[in-house]
């Protein structure tokens with residue numbers, strides 16, 4: 678684990694104390710956001726386990742692979758199954774799941790609801806590299 682110094686992630690915040698990367702499942706229907714998120718995370722040592730284009734696929738992947746997934750980033754607005762429903766089902770599979778919601782501006786009610794369901798935090802689009810890494814590092818430290 679790198680450390681957060683003066684609002685920046687110094688070193689590789691995506692690497693665990695044992696030297697292995699945190700494995701991330703990205704659930705997002707926007708290929709652009711998914712790519713941006715993966716680039717940000719990979720640049721800090723994380724490994725992308727899978728990218729799922731909606732909540733239904735994300736849930737299937739999580740069900741199969743949750744033992745090898747350290748973190749889920751979950752978009753809120755998606756077809757087939759939205760992020761709130763997928764979050765509920767993920768938490769039912771693993772009550773210790775670490776889920777970071779990814780929200781558009783102005784979705785405060787959805788964000789509050791997801792935190793009450795068990796999400797550990799949220800990041801707001803448009804994505805800012807440093808903010809994304811700091812927020813993720815802080816929920817992984819808990």
Ligand SMILES: [Mg+2]
Pocket residue numbers: 705706707752753754755
């Ligand atoms: Mg979306």
